[in-house]
Amino acid sequence: MGIYTVTLPDVGExxxxxxxxxxxxxxxxxxxxxxxxxxxxxxxxxVEVPSPVSGRVVWxxxxxxxxxxIGSPLVRIEVEGYxxxxxxxxxxxxxxxxxxxxxxxxxxxxxxxxxxxxxxxHARTAAADTRSYAQQIxxxxxxxxxxxxxxxxxxxxxxVDLRLVTGSGAAGRISHKDIDAYIERGPAAPxxxxxxxxxxxxxxxxIGMRRKIAEKMALSKARIPHITIVEEVDVTALEExxxxxxxxxxGSRGKLTILPFTMRAIxxxxxxxxxxxxxxxxxxxxxxxYDAVHIGIATQTPTGLTVPVVKHAExxxxxxxxxxxxxxxxxxxxxxxxxADLTGSTITIxxxxxxxxxxxxxxxxxxxxxxxxxxxxxIRPMWDGQVFLPRKMMNIxxxxxxxxxDGWDAAVFVQRLKGLLESPALLFIEE
Amino acid sequence: xxxLTCKLLIIGGGPGGYVCGIRAGQLxxxxxxxxxxxxxxxxxxxxxxxxxxxxxxADEFHKISQFTEKSLLGISASAPRIDLARxxxxxxxxVNRLNAGxxxxxxxxxxxxxxxxxxxxxxxxxxxxxxxxNTRIRADHIVIAVGSTAVELPFLPFGDNVMDxxxxxxxxxxxxxxxxxxxxxxxxEIGTAYAKLGSKVTIVEATDRILPQYDSALTRPVLKxxxxxxxxxxxxxxxxxxxxxxxxxxxADGREKIIKTNRVLVTVxxxxxxxxxxxxxxxxxxxxxxxxxxxxCRTSMRGVWAVGxxxxxxxxxxxxxxxxxxxxxxxxxxxxxxxxxxxxxxxFTDPEIVTCGLAPEEAAAQGIDIRTxxxxxxxxxxAMTMEADDGFIRVxxxxxxxxxxxxxxxxxxxxxxxxxxxxxxxxxxxxxxxxEIIHAHPTLGEGLQEACLAALGHALHA
Numbered sequence: 001m002g003i004y005t006v007t008l009p010d011v012g013e014x015x016x017x018x019x020x021x022x023x024x025x026x027x028x029x030x031x032x033x034x035x036x037x038x039x040x041x042x043x044x045x046x047v048e049v050p051s052p053v054s055g056r057v058v059w060x061x062x063x064x065x066x067x068x069x070i071g072s073p074l075v076r077i078e079v080e081g082y083x084x085x086x087x088x089x090x091x092x093x094x095x096x097x098x099x100x101x102x103x104x105x106x107x108x109x110x111x112x113x114x115x116x117x118x119x120x121x122h123a124r125t126a127a128a129d130t131r132s133y134a135q136q137i138x139x140x141x142x143x144x145x146x147x148x149x150x151x152x153x154x155x156x157x158x159x160v161d162l163r164l165v166t167g168s169g170a171a172g173r174i175s176h177k178d179i180d181a182y183i184e185r186g187p188a189a190p191x192x193x194x195x196x197x198x199x200x201x202x203x204x205x206x207i208g209m210r211r212k213i214a215e216k217m218a219l220s221k222a223r224i225p226h227i228t229i230v231e232e233v234d235v236t237a238l239e240e241x242x243x244x245x246x247x248x249x250x251g252s253r254g255k256l257t258i259l260p261f262t263m264r265a266i267x268x269x270x271x272x273x274x275x276x277x278x279x280x281x282x283x284x285x286x287x288x289x290y291d292a293v294h295i296g297i298a299t300q301t302p303t304g305l306t307v308p309v310v311k312h313a314e315x316x317x318x319x320x321x322x323x324x325x326x327x328x329x330x331x332x333x334x335x336x337x338x339x340a341d342l343t344g345s346t347i348t349i350x351x352x353x354x355x356x357x358x359x360x361x362x363x364x365x366x367x368x369x370x371x372x373x374x375x376x377x378x379i380r381p382m383w384d385g386q387v388f389l390p391r392k393m394m395n396i397x398x399x400x401x402x403x404x405x406d407g408w409d410a411a412v413f414v415q416r417l418k419g420l421l422e423s424p425a426l427l428f429i430e431e
Numbered sequence: 432x433x434x435l436t437c438k439l440l441i442i443g444g445g446p447g448g449y450v451c452g453i454r455a456g457q458l459x460x461x462x463x464x465x466x467x468x469x470x471x472x473x474x475x476x477x478x479x480x481x482x483x484x485x486x487x488x489a490d491e492f493h494k495i496s497q498f499t500e501k502s503l504l505g506i507s508a509s510a511p512r513i514d515l516a517r518x519x520x521x522x523x524x525x526v527n528r529l530n531a532g533x534x535x536x537x538x539x540x541x542x543x544x545x546x547x548x549x550x551x552x553x554x555x556x557x558x559x560x561x562x563x564x565n566t567r568i569r570a571d572h573i574v575i576a577v578g579s580t581a582v583e584l585p586f587l588p589f590g591d592n593v594m595d596x597x598x599x600x601x602x603x604x605x606x607x608x609x610x611x612x613x614x615x616x617x618x619x620e621i622g623t624a625y626a627k628l629g630s631k632v633t634i635v636e637a638t639d640r641i642l643p644q645y646d647s648a649l650t651r652p653v654l655k656x657x658x659x660x661x662x663x664x665x666x667x668x669x670x671x672x673x674x675x676x677x678x679x680x681x682x683a684d685g686r687e688k689i690i691k692t693n694r695v696l697v698t699v700x701x702x703x704x705x706x707x708x709x710x711x712x713x714x715x716x717x718x719x720x721x722x723x724x725x726x727x728c729r730t731s732m733r734g735v736w737a738v739g740x741x742x743x744x745x746x747x748x749x750x751x752x753x754x755x756x757x758x759x760x761x762x763x764x765x766x767x768x769x770x771x772x773x774x775x776x777x778x779f780t781d782p783e784i785v786t787c788g789l790a791p792e793e794a795a796a797q798g799i800d801i802r803t804x805x806x807x808x809x810x811x812x813x814a815m816t817m818e819a820d821d822g823f824i825r826v827x828x829x830x831x832x833x834x835x836x837x838x839x840x841x842x843x844x845x846x847x848x849x850x851x852x853x854x855x856x857x858x859x860x861x862x863x864x865x866x867e868i869i870h871a872h873p874t875l876g877e878g879l880q881e882a883c884l885a886a887l888g889h890a891l892h893a
Contacts, residue, residue, distance in 0.1 A: 148857070149857055170863070
């Protein structure tokens with residue numbers, strides 16, 4: 001039996017370190033080859049690290065939220081019949097550590113005496129015993145009301161649910177008087193309306209994906225002076241076209257949402273205003289304007305907001321773009337998006353779908369200079385000069401980096417988008 | 432065949448059963464308790480009480496044997512001798528008195544006690560075999576309180592000098608060598624007693640330390656004292672059987688070792704007596720070997736209740752008693768439910784260990800933010816005057832509001848503090864409550880207040 005050390009692999013970005021976002025194993029647990037040991041977070045993606053060996057975990061290289069250097073020990077696994085010959089790291093042993101410093105022990109040095117660990121069976125017996133000790137306090141959802149046994153019994157006899165009683169004592173301790181008051185005033189007591197005060201709080205570590213999002217948002221909002229323009233767009237014609245296309249081609253080519261049309265409009269409008277489809281490197285003092293339109297699609301995933309990128313939207317058909325958006329969204333939600341899928345956008349679309357409100361103030365995806373927000377479609381009465389007509393209306397909320405995009409240019413861009421979306425034929429004839 | 436009816440029938444007259452019987456009688460319920468042996472169960476007849484008697488005798492003997500020329504107290508006495516047969520007779524006297532006491536309490540409460548073996552016919556009917564005669568009892572409610580029994584190792588069957596705890600508490604001579612298989616609390620209590628009486632004791636424990644259910648801080652003073660008594664403790668070692676020379680033990684490194692001994696005590700745990708009383712015929716829902724119960728000790732069959740060791744861990748007499756009393760009240764129509772916050776546990780080793788509520792690692796496992804405080808007896812004047820300064824009291828409290836969730840301690844005579852520990856937790860005391868209560872000086876109990884003060888960051892004497 002020997003100890004195999006798994007090091008944090010280079011997760012494919014040429015980065016020096018990665019944040020440990022989650023452990024999938026714990027010390028003492030058996031692990032099989034290819035089982036996922038941990039999830040680490042790079043700037044863009046969550047990467048799962050599989051185990052190269054089968055054995056039992058004896059040591060973990062850190063806590064979730066810690067940042068580890070690529071190549072540093074991630075986990076140590078006790079492996080049956082393994083002599084440690086290929087082990088690049090000695091065991092976590094004080095003396096071995098000192099030896100390393102003085103002798104600069106070469107990598108690949110065989111492991112000395114393996115860590116004396118209790119056989120698994122023994123460990124299990126001990127665990128079972130500990131469990132019985134724990135049973136002394138029954139597990140309860142949330143905290144139990146704090147009350148002496150006599151108060152508890154009196155409440156039971158009076159049919160009072162102590163969870164509904166507000167305790168007047170320290171730490172919310174319930175006294176006989178509190179029960180009297182509760183019985184007198186009943187659950188509809190005016191002060192609390194029969195609801196007990198919520199006194200708990202919970203600290204959530206901001207790690208992994210959430211930390212990345214927080215850092216990115218803070219960077220964008222702190223560095224970029226935003227100007228946001230909200231415009232309303234009559235999408236009645238666009239919706240008719242979309243419905244027709246879906247009726248005719250939905251079965252064979254897939255359904256279209258409003259997104260591929262918006263992408264098309266952005267491609268055309270950005271083509272006319274290269275300053276919009278750009279990155280502003282404010283440290284170098286350079287605006288990189290791009291010919292290609294790589295559109296980031298802000299996507300909600302179970303772990304948070306991520307922005308997969310549709311590459312070369314200018315070179316793809318409506319259906320190509322629609323399929324790519326679907327593929328990327330599914331990959332992102334399943335945490336299976338490749339790094340290439342998550343980088344390289346030149347402009348971004350954000351949409352809350354049916355939740356989409358009247359207007360939003362989108363935050364630019366740094367270092368881009370523009371973001372297009374799509375709000376929900378609703379039928380509103382519009383004045384055509386003679387009568388009110390029911391029209392399908394959708395607002396767009398676009399933010400621009402005001403350092404490099406003037407209000408005038410921003411307005412021109414938005415009006416262009418509006419024009420294209422209101423007369424969708426223009427999307428196809430102005431090539 | 433005789434036929435009887437009653438409202439409540441209790442199978443088993445141990446702590447769970449007899450307490451249920453007394454309380455039910457007090458509440459005016461027509462109750463019958465059926466017991467195959469003597470009333471009082473394992474606890475009174477062959478468990479808690481007899482072992483405490485033996486431990487007391489061993490302590491007294493050992494105390495005198497320490498009074499040599501080297502005694503720091505300046506006391507010297509001639510080497511003591513013990514007539515273990517008389518000790519056992521004294522112990523049996525206590526047990527007999529308590530047997531009679533339990534029977535008297537039941538009688539006074541108006542509950543009938545019937546000797547004999549009970550077997551379920553159905554969920555409302557039980558046959559009781561007393562000698563040759565059968566009695567059929569029909570009852571509205573039946574309580575299963577059949578308890579537990581020592582686990583036997585197939586390669587070390589009881590008998591022929593392989594003893595369970597019952598046999599070890601009735602020896603009439605102090606064995607020269609005693610091997611104890613299983614370093615849990617029962618094995619250590621009895622092993623320590625015989626070591627004090629002069630036996631050469633070897634403890635064989637399969638896990639990597641003794642008393643594995645406790646954290647090592649609590650067991651360290653016990654291990655130290657075992658070593659001082661000359662007890663050999665083999666951990667990560669497994670008994671494999673016996674031969675003419677003694678006990679065969681497989682050590683941690685896989686090598687076999689023979690422990691020279693003529694007596695082997697096997698204390699590797701206890702198992703519920705689910706096979707008794709034809710319980711299986713009821714097809715009750717089980718939790719492993721235990722009968723599954725809800726928070727009112729109801730089984731999956733209406734009108735059939737279960738209390739005590741047969742219902743699960745912790746297998747402790749006082750838990751069974753509390754369950755028994757609760758069931759009696761429920762049958763009488765009193766609204767009750769199991770809402771205990773803690774079941775204290777005492778290990779009568781030397782020094783003793785008391786645990787109550789959550790240990791620090793259990794609180795951590797439940798995701799509770801805690802603060803802890805500890806008071807070492809080396810800082811207690813009272814402990815010094817009793818030559819008992821090894822050990823400590825530890826408190827675990829919720830970090831935000833200081834509500835005490837756990838109390839543990841190790842030290843000589845600390846078992847008597849278990850009451851203070853469970854009262855503090857069950858009353859919902861906070862660190863601030865205990866630290867503001869005057870604790871009499873000089874007592875070991877001051878350690879409780881000091882531990883709470885330590886958790887608040889301002890211990891006075893440590």
